[in-house]
Structures are given as C-alpha cells and as structure tokens.
Amino acid sequence: MNLTGAYTLFYKEILRFGKVLLQTLIAPVITSLLYLLVFGHVLTGRVEVFPGVSYIAFLVPGLVMMSVIQNAFANSSSSLIQSKVTGNILFILLTPLSHMEFFLAFIAAAAVRGLIVGLGVYLVAIFFVAVPVQHLGYILLFALLGSAVLGTLGVIAGIWAEKFDQLAGFQNFIILPLSFLSGVFYSIHSLPLFWQRLSHFNPFFYMIDGFRYGFFGVSDVSPLLSLAVVALFFMTLSGLTLLMLKTGYKLRD
C-alpha cells in the first residue's frame, strides 16, 4: 500500500479546506449557532421532546450532527467537482494511488472537516445551554460514522456530477431534505404515525438518533439498531464508491 501517497492526498485535502477557513469552518459554526438561537427561542415549549430534556438542549446534538454531515459531504464533493471542472484531477489520476487509497484519503479528510465543524458547534453551543454527555463512545462512534457516510456520499456526488449545478441538485434535493427530515429539530415521536414510519427509511435519522443517545441516554430507537443501520449504509455506499473508482466511472473515459 502506498501509505505516503494516501497520506499526501489526505494532507492536500486538509490543506485545501484549511486555506479557506472562513468558508469551510467558521461560517458553518455561525450558521448552526443561528439555528440554535432562533429555533431554540421560537420552538421551546412548543415541540415535544424527551422527558426532562429542554428543547434547546435537545437541539444541540441534532445541530452538531447536521454540521458534521453537511460539512463532510461538502468537503469531498466540492473538492472533486472543482478538480474535475478545472481539470487538475488528472494530477491525481496520473499517480499510482489505488482506488482504495483515493477513497480512504477523501473520506478521512471529509471526516476531519465534519468533526472539526461539529466540535466547533458543540463548543459554542455549550456556552448557551448545558448538554449532558451520557455515553461518549456512542457520540464519537456516530460522529465518525456519520461523517464517513457523508464523506462517501460526497465522493459519489463529486464523481457523478459534471457541473456545479448537478452537485447543487444532489445537495438540495437529497442531502438537505434527508438531514432536515431526520429529527434534527424534533423527536420523530412528535410526528403523525405515517411520518414516523417514513422516517425509519431515512438513514440520516439513525445517525442523529444514535448520536443524540450518547448525550441523553434516550433515543427514538435502540442505539444498537441505529449503529447497525448506519454501519450497513456506510458499507453499501463504500462498496459502490470503490466500484465507481475501480471502473473509472466518469473519471477515466
């Protein structure tokens, strides 16, 4: 395995988002903070959440996870589409990097950005509201898996999209609805039965529910079920991505 090569690609991706910190790290933290302040203020007392958990505290893990997944997706997808549109992706394609090394480097960099933004949102949020931590292991596990899943989806979208417009479509019609309808702002038990059942088909729901379990020790479904669903989703997406990379789909004509 070309470890130095994979590490270099990972490092290059980190360096890339590090050069535009304002856009890649600071802006998402501020956006999440605004969500917290506005939704926390407007919806406190109006939305039924877990017993003994204030709405604003309930909201924090949801917003942290949403930041993690959206930024992980943004990192790999935007890097790939930019490289494809400008053509500089060929400097990677000309190298001996294997499809697995390519995959791991992009996912790891996406996860790092997602986790840094998530940590930033958490650190800012706890200035405003006390959020308990019941199971740190679950928090870390779901954050890691969630960022890896979205990093993988970002690679798929980045490879599939041929222009920024298509990537925006992927983001706005798939990622955004799935993350908003995953229980970031509410417990699915507060939904009508039909929507509750439909939510169970949304893999993002399990990421957020399992992540939130780590904070409150309470969740809509068993955290082990969530873990199993998210892990299976990750493996399926990884398999698909590796196949795309191996066959050179939309990368090597």
Add this chain to the structure above:
Amino acid sequence: MSAISITGLHKHYPRVHALKGIDLVIPRGEFFGLLGPNGAGKSTLINIIAGLTRFDSGSVSVLGQDVVRQYQRTRRFVGMVPQELTFDPFFNVREVLRIQSGYFGLGRENDAWIEELMGALMLHDKAGANMRALSGGMKRRVMVAQALVHKPEVVVLDEPTAGVDVELRKSLWAFIQRLHREGHTIVLTTHYLEEAEALCDRIAILNHGAIVALDSKQALLAQGVGRTLRACITTKEPLTTLPAALSPKLKRQEGNRIELQLDKHTDSIVTVLDDLRAHGAVIEDLRTEAADLEDVFVELTRKKQP
C-alpha cells in the same frame, strides 16, 4: 525491453472509433514524435499509456508492465505533461510539487530533486507564488516539473509548447533534449511540425485513429512526397489560368503568387519558368524550398484515410 509496447489497440467512444488497432513499439531512450491532425487519436493514445483513458481491446505495456494490471508500477514509469493548461488554485508552486511527489510515495528525501527541477525550469523565483498568480508559460513549466517529480523513465508530452512564446518554446526544447540525453524515453505529440523535425528520432503519423506512417525522420522526408520541391513564384499580374502541364502541380494560389509542388527528379524549374513565360506571365520573384514534414504530413493524412 521496449519503453512502450502497444498491440492491437482499439478504443471506441459512443460515436467514434478513436483508435483502430494500433501496433507500436517505442524502444528505450528514443525521442519519438506522434503527429496528426486534430481528432486523429493522438491524445487518446497517450492518455491510454498514462492510464487516464480506458480501452476496449489490445494491450499496452510500459517497460514490460501492463498498464491495466500493473498500473501502480507503470504510472511510476511514466511522467505526463497534459495538453490543457491546468492547475490547482489552492497551492503555491513548491506545495504543488511536494504534493505531486508525495502521491508517488516520495517524502522529504525528494525535496532536493524538487529544488533542482525548479532551478532547471527557472521556477525558483516563483516557488512561493500561488499558481493563480503565474503566467501561462510559468504554469506550463510547473506542469513539466510535476510530470518529472518522480523521475520517470518515460516522459510523455502532449503538445507541450502549444500557445507558448518563442523564448519559452526554445527553453522547453532545450530542457526536453537534456532529458533525452540523460536517458529518458520521450514521447511527444505536437502540431508544430518543425518541433517534431527538430527533436524526434522517429515519427508516427496518426490519422483517423490509425498509424499512416511510422519511420525515422530522414526516411519520412525521403519517401514519396519528401522528394518534392516547393516553388513559390510571384508574377507581375495575377494569372487567370495556368499552363496545362502545371495545373496538377498547383498547391496554392493567392493573388499574383502561386505555389507549385514539383518532383525533384522529373521536374525542371527552368522548364516551369519557360512554360509560365510562354503563357504570358512576367515573373518577378522565385523561391524554392525543400520538402519538410508538413508536406509528408499533409500528403499522408490526405491520401491514406483508412
């Protein structure tokens, strides 16, 4: 062992049969030119060698290793300078070269070579400059450095001097010739026929996805069209008609200037001038030139359409 060996290579795009059974062997240490008009399949062929493009059938190997099955090895053997001017706008020159070196598994031990490359390509002054801030010529030099950062034995250059000024073209030529002297196998595609003529040992002419000529530069010049002589004649008044004997030899006519393609062995320039005078032409100027690769190229790509 040859540097590049290609057998029965076919490549189809949805509406185009881009490569129609290419067979080609390039020995180690050769300076090889690949010529052809736009759409002939030159870039497709070298992209396949570099692993950027897949193919339908046939086999391609670099230094004895298959470019599909042993791609990780062959990509270490090949350094490619792409045709399009492309760069990563996030990084400066030194970062770009260190990153490219890292992809090949090389760490800081390769820094000395990177510095040497920057020196040879006159990039030292711009080492800390962002790629966006560089001129087109400088960007082209960085692309050459990127292709060489892992010290590849085979260097593939896809129209490296397209759109660059004369000075840079000459300095790039000198640099490529130095690489060749140092033992690298060079594969060059170019539109500039004088470039191929000046640099290459052997030349393949590709047209409509097939090799229509493959020989040494001297042999190509000597064969067929290479025997021709170009005569450019300026007359006092534009000629409305030509003597019947000269009509088949007319290559171009612009105003009072005609260009004839003559056979060195059978045509006499004196007879041509006599014919023109007998036809009423007053000759003001005459210039003759030996055939160059352009004649060969034009002749072969015009006649041998498979």
